[in-house]
Amino acid sequence: MRMLRDNNQLKLSLSPYEKLYEIIIPKDHILRRIKENIDFSFVNPMLKKQYCEHFGRPAKEPEMMFKLLFLKKLYDLSDERLVSAAQTDMAYKYFLDLNPEDNMIDSSLLTKFRKTRITEDILEEMLKETISQAISKGLIKTGTIIVDSTHTTANARPKTVTQVLRDLSKQLRKEIYKNAFELSEKFPEKPSFEASLSEEIEYTQELLKCLKDNISECDSSIVQIYNRIKELLETEKIREIRSKNDEDAKFGHKTVNSTFYGYKNHLAMTEERIITAVKVTDGAQPDGNQLTELIDKTISNGVEVDEVIGDMAYVSDDNLLNCEERNVTLYAKTNAAVSASAKSELEPGFWFNKDAGLLQCPAGELATRAEKRKSGNGNTYLNYCFSKVKCRKCPFEEKCRVGKAKGKTYSITQVSEKNKNRLDFEETEVFNNKLKIRHRIEEKNGEMKTTHGLSRADSTGLVAMRLQAYLTAFTVNVKRIVALSNPVTV
Numbered sequence: 001m002r003m004l005r006d007n008n009q010l011k012l013s014l015s016p017y018e019k020l021y022e023i024i025i026p027k028d029h030i031l032r033r034i035k036e037n038i039d040f041s042f043v044n045p046m047l048k049k050q051y052c053e054h055f056g057r058p059a060k061e062p063e064m065m066f067k068l069l070f071l072k073k074l075y076d077l078s079d080e081r082l083v084s085a086a087q088t089d090m091a092y093k094y095f096l097d098l099n100p101e102d103n104m105i106d107s108s109l110l111t112k113f114r115k116t117r118i119t120e121d122i123l124e125e126m127l128k129e130t131i132s133q134a135i136s137k138g139l140i141k142t143g144t145i146i147v148d149s150t151h152t153t154a155n156a157r158p159k160t161v162t163q164v165l166r167d168l169s170k171q172l173r174k175e176i177y178k179n180a181f182e183l184s185e186k187f188p189e190k191p192s193f194e195a196s197l198s199e200e201i202e203y204t205q206e207l208l209k210c211l212k213d214n215i216s217e218c219d220s221s222i223v224q225i226y227n228r229i230k231e232l233l234e235t236e237k238i239r240e241i242r243s244k245n246d247e248d249a250k251f252g253h254k255t256v257n258s259t260f261y262g263y264k265n266h267l268a269m270t271e272e273r274i275i276t277a278v279k280v281t282d283g284a285q286p287d288g289n290q291l292t293e294l295i296d297k298t299i300s301n302g303v304e305v306d307e308v309i310g311d312m313a314y315v316s317d318d319n320l321l322n323c324e325e326r327n328v329t330l331y332a333k334t335n336a337a338v339s340a341s342a343k344s345e346l347e348p349g350f351w352f353n354k355d356a357g358l359l360q361c362p363a364g365e366l367a368t369r370a371e372k373r374k375s376g377n378g379n380t381y382l383n384y385c386f387s388k389v390k391c392r393k394c395p396f397e398e399k400c401r402v403g404k405a406k407g408k409t410y411s412i413t414q415v416s417e418k419n420k421n422r423l424d425f426e427e428t429e430v431f432n433n434k435l436k437i438r439h440r441i442e443e444k445n446g447e448m449k450t451t452h453g454l455s456r457a458d459s460t461g462l463v464a465m466r467l468q469a470y471l472t473a474f475t476v477n478v479k480r481i482v483a484l485s486n487p488v489t490v
Helices: 020-024 032-039 044-048 060-074 080-087 090-095 107-115 119-136 161-179 181-186 197-212 218-232 289-299 317-325 336-342 388-393 417-425 429-435 439-451 460-484
Strands: 145-155 250-253 259-272 277-281 307-309 327-333 352-353 358-360 369-374 381-386 409-413
Touching: 020 090, 032 090, 032 460, 044 060, 044 107, 044 417, 060 080, 060 090, 060 107, 060 460, 080 090, 080 107, 119 277, 145 250, 145 289, 145 439, 145 460, 161 197, 181 197, 181 381, 197 218, 197 388, 218 277, 259 289, 259 307, 259 439, 259 460, 277 289, 307 429, 317 327, 327 429, 336 409, 358 369, 439 460
Parallel strands: 145 307, 307 327
Antiparallel strands: 145 259, 250 259, 259 277, 352 358, 369 381, 381 409
């Protein structure tokens, strides 16, 4: 028999098979080491508020359910595979505080537990718990954190902006053929399947022009699609177009030539490789905008912050000022485009894409290259060059700074007296030595993605993505605490 327990209760086991655990499970087994070094007793009190105290104890102990979610991330398993493995694997049952002969739950209970019991504040609490246990063991020794982001591909079929516009124009034509066929005679010629975004936008604009004079007389189904397309064709709306398969996911850049459709997980981590803060956003959000929150979350979780190490995405006037106010030194290379973007000095719709390392225009096109030049007054500037061919086909050419320029370029001053001191600091030996440990968070990102399934979303929506990211961070923190507590490779 097994009794459900809280912090003050003891487990009573009368199983004749319990001693099998000592015989079967090796002393260095990862689950035995986790059980010996990590205290999971915080779970029941933490989740107590999620259950009604007037209707007895929950059918399954929250601690066991939470441990199942942990195992799911540790071994990157589906709910069904997890439950199946836990039924026959003695190490799993040992870790779950079950007797060898106990039956496992139905996998559907895990889904219910995730959706109804794990809230956003609980996610923060469980991450904080790992940090507290690391601190209590004396494992966090400095006030230095490393910040970075890693992307997660959405659990849905992505659609590019071009594909979304093409689908909407197709829907519009279909409704017109059905309810206002006479208007179809004015339709422009459809672009080829290989058409660029600019060509697709131009076609869609011409399609709307054909309907403009008669739209008030059209069926409501036509008007609805017409207005949807019209709204999306606004300059600032183009970059916000996203697939309906996952309304919260967006396109972002991994490199100059590759994109992803999904989310960004923004992380802060100590030198000892303990994650101290997590922020989940859609894939299009700039990294630098999350820095202050990552610092504040880290401090709130009990870790002092004296230094922050990151890449060029985190250097902006706002971030430097916020760090100064917190007596925090920021070790990250300055990029003029990042700073200009943060100060809203760039033209509307332009922003620096850190992952691609280039400026991006309102139509979503990246600069082809960046040239470093020197002006007559001694200041250096970056000259971002855009494709002349694409610019000439862009419907926003006349309204765009780059479109109006003969050379199709956008120049940004890089060195001035205002930031000269900062740039001098970035040339010091201390600064460059600090940057040498930035790779640690990239390695942590790799571990979370390749070993624990963070490369692809388990489900759809921002809420589900937050749960996945926090559980993954919790899992790697547990592994790291065990590794630091007992110097055996985990």
